[in-house]
Amino acid sequence: MPNQMGKRYTCAECEATVLVTKAGDGELSCHGVAMEIAQAKPLPSSD
Amino acid sequence: MNIAMILEMAADALGDRLAYGTRAEGLSYEDLRSAARGIADRVDGSGAQRLALLEANAPIVPATLFGAAWAGVSYAPLNYRLPEAQLEALLSRIEPAVVSAPHWLDNKGTGDRAFPDSPDAPAVLLFTSGTSAEPKAAILEHDQLLAYIFNTLEFGSAGEDEAAIVVVPPFHVAGVAAVLSNTYVGRRIVPVPGVRFSAEDWLVTARDEQITHAMLVPTMLGKIVEAMEADESLRVPTLRAMSYGGSRMPPPILERALHLFPEVDFVNAYGLTETSSTVAILGPDDHRLALYSDEPLFKARLSSVGQPVPGIEFRIVDESGASLGPDEPGEILIRGDQVSGKYVGTDSKVDAEGWLHTGDRGWLDVEGYVFCEGRADDTIIRGGENIGPAEVEDALLQHDAISVAAVVGLADEQYGEKIASMISLRAGVDDVDLDHVREWVRERIGSLKTPEIIVVVDEVPQTATGKILRREVKRLLEDG
Numbered sequence: 411m412p413n414q415m416g417k418r419y420t421c422a423e424c425e426a427t428v429l430v431t432k433a434g435d436g437e438l439s440c441h442g443v444a445m446e447i448a449q450a451k452p453l454p455s456s457d
Numbered sequence: 458m459n460i461a462m463i464l465e466m467a468a469d470a471l472g473d474r475l476a477y478g479t480r481a482e483g484l485s486y487e488d489l490r491s492a493a494r495g496i497a498d499r500v501d502g503s504g505a506q507r508l509a510l511l512e513a514n515a516p517i518v519p520a521t522l523f524g525a526a527w528a529g530v531s532y533a534p535l536n537y538r539l540p541e542a543q544l545e546a547l548l549s550r551i552e553p554a555v556v557s558a559p560h561w562l563d564n565k566g567t568g569d570r571a572f573p574d575s576p577d578a579p580a581v582l583l584f585t586s587g588t589s590a591e592p593k594a595a596i597l598e599h600d601q602l603l604a605y606i607f608n609t610l611e612f613g614s615a616g617e618d619e620a621a622i623v624v625v626p627p628f629h630v631a632g633v634a635a636v637l638s639n640t641y642v643g644r645r646i647v648p649v650p651g652v653r654f655s656a657e658d659w660l661v662t663a664r665d666e667q668i669t670h671a672m673l674v675p676t677m678l679g680k681i682v683e684a685m686e687a688d689e690s691l692r693v694p695t696l697r698a699m700s701y702g703g704s705r706m707p708p709p710i711l712e713r714a715l716h717l718f719p720e721v722d723f724v725n726a727y728g729l730t731e732t733s734s735t736v737a738i739l740g741p742d743d744h745r746l747a748l749y750s751d752e753p754l755f756k757a758r759l760s761s762v763g764q765p766v767p768g769i770e771f772r773i774v775d776e777s778g779a780s781l782g783p784d785e786p787g788e789i790l791i792r793g794d795q796v797s798g799k800y801v802g803t804d805s806k807v808d809a810e811g812w813l814h815t816g817d818r819g820w821l822d823v824e825g826y827v828f829c830e831g832r833a834d835d836t837i838i839r840g841g842e843n844i845g846p847a848e849v850e851d852a853l854l855q856h857d858a859i860s861v862a863a864v865v866g867l868a869d870e871q872y873g874e875k876i877a878s879m880i881s882l883r884a885g886v887d888d889v890d891l892d893h894v895r896e897w898v899r900e901r902i903g904s905l906k907t908p909e910i911i912v913v914v915d916e917v918p919q920t921a922t923g924k925i926l927r928r929e930v931k932r933l934l935e936d937g
Contacts, residue, residue, distance in 0.1 A: 415470045416612025429607065431466055453609045453766060455621075455642075456700045456726035456735045457634040457672050 413438055419445035459599050460580050461526035461572035463606065463641045464490055470613055475645045477519050479666060483645065484516055489523065492516070494566020496524025500555060507554035507582065510534040510627060511544070514648030518627045519636045521557040526580060526599075527566075529573040533582040533594075534628040538652070538921060550594060550801065551582060576600040581633055582801065583730050594801040595730045597633075604794035605634070605733045606641050608768040615644035621670040622663050624649045624677060629922050631703060631726075634734035635672060644670065656684035663693040671696060672726075674703035676861060676923030679710045683860065683884055685717050702726035702735070704924045705831055705847055708759050709854045715748055727762030727829060731806065731813060733795040737771070737827045739763030754822065761826045769793035771827055772812065773820055786820040788833060818845075835927060837866030839874050844906055846927075849876060852901045853908075858882055858889040861917045864908060865931045877910035877934045881917050889913065910934060 415433040421440035428438055438445040468490040475483040500508055508525040525532035533551050535544060548554055580599040584592040621639050623646050625631040639646050647666045649659050654677055678701055685691050699721050722741035728734045739761055747759040765771050772790040773781045781787045790812040798807035807813050819829040830845045837844040846864040853862035860883040866874035882889060891911050899907045918929040
């Protein structure tokens with residue numbers, strides 16, 4: 411599955427986090443498994 | 458990374474969306490990127506290490522901020538209201554520097570000019586307001602500013618109809634954060650025309666531009682509340698979110714604002730120049746709970762600055778540096794990736810373990826909500842009793858004749874210090890009985906904390922962002 415612009419992907423095994431700054435067709439993987447989109451807890455806008 | 462990445466992402470993903478300005482004439486993210494690249498081209502040949510800005514909020518502001526990042530030099534927004542001699546002195550401290558000008562926007566950058574990768578280079582230099590000392594130039598690095606953005610926001614999360622009205626000046630950390638965070642989420646920024654803040658201009662611009670998000674400093678919110686109370690036609694029906702910060706919000710003003718904007722989500726943002734803006738947030742639910750609950754723990758939180766944002770830790774210490782428990786006041790220490798604490802030419806305020814010593818006095822409640830009383834140096838010591846000016850100012854502000862109140866300690870032979878106050882009156886109020894004001898304060902907080910001296914002035918000395926200039930207030934009151 412192509413990666414999504416501006417999303418953060420995390421590894422289930424380690425601390426690695428990737429921010430997609432240019433979307434592409436590749437799949438992000440770490441420790442041999444696909445990285446998953448981090449569900450950010452949205453903070454209320456402060457500025 | 459480089460903060461230019463924020464605009465690069467917005468221009469790539471949201472290109473035609475309006476980034477900055479009115480619906481009729483605003484710049485898109487693509488326009489802004491071209492302008493930033495054009496500015497970087499100009500800086501290249503100049504030999505400058507810093508790109509200074511001497512403008513009020515206008516399209517040249519975000520273009521200069523991102524242009525500096527594209528060129529790999531530091532962005533240094535200066536207070537355009539300062540007298541020429543002081544500006545010259547500040548510019549000489551950041552040499553070699555060039556100053557941007559509005560006509561630089563005409564020079565569109567060509568091609569896909571890239572920006573340098575410079576994570577620990579100084580991205581922004583901000584002169585602190587110097588309410589208690591000479592201004593220092595705080596250094597914010599690319600990765601510190603980005604830590605704040607990446608830890609607290611989701612890219613492109615704003616709806617296409619969202620617009621934020623920005624009135625904090627560009628040379629304040631909140632002015633820098635407003636550009637970075639609104640660009641990252643994809644929310645249009647609308648500046649308010651004019652150099653001096655006017656509540657009417659703000660309300661009219663907000664209504665005409667269908668503003669959804671606002672950020673204000675407490676004195677500005679106070680003026681807006683007064684204008685709305687005086688004229689029922691001044692309303693902003695599209696407004697959804699209102700954040701405030703920059704100095705302590707007096708609860709009497711906040712309560713009036715909450716009643717005037719019942720549908721709006723209020724957010725208190727606490728941060729320092731040295732922490733790349735916001736480090737703690739009191740959210741909308743906390744505000745509602747505080748307003749409608751009878752539980753003292755929740756009610757008290759209307760004067761709290763909330764809980765740390767992700768990636769930030771708070772600690773309260775006593776004078777020996779030992780950690781204090783819940784509800785025990787001491788100095789506020791802050792640690793996290795967005796914390797700088799470095800200055801041009803002077804020592805860092807961050808200790809070996811990464812804690813920034815803020816000089817602010819406060820405490821944490823049992824659930825870790827942060828309460829900030831103000832600068833530790835401002836505490837008045839009268840007859841051995843510590844008195845925070847904030848408590849006295851709040852009591853004064855509950856009086857319906859008073860608009861702004863500043864409280865300081867003056868030398869007193871008998872008690873060490875005596876309490877003195879400078880106040881300005883609300884619009885439409887010509888005169889006030891000062892004995893009545895003293896009685897009002899005495900009934901609320903007792904005679905020990907009641908100001909001995911009260912002076913009525915047209916305008917209490919403040920910085921451009923509404924922070925009370927205590928040094929100046931004190932000097933004026935001492936001189937009588």
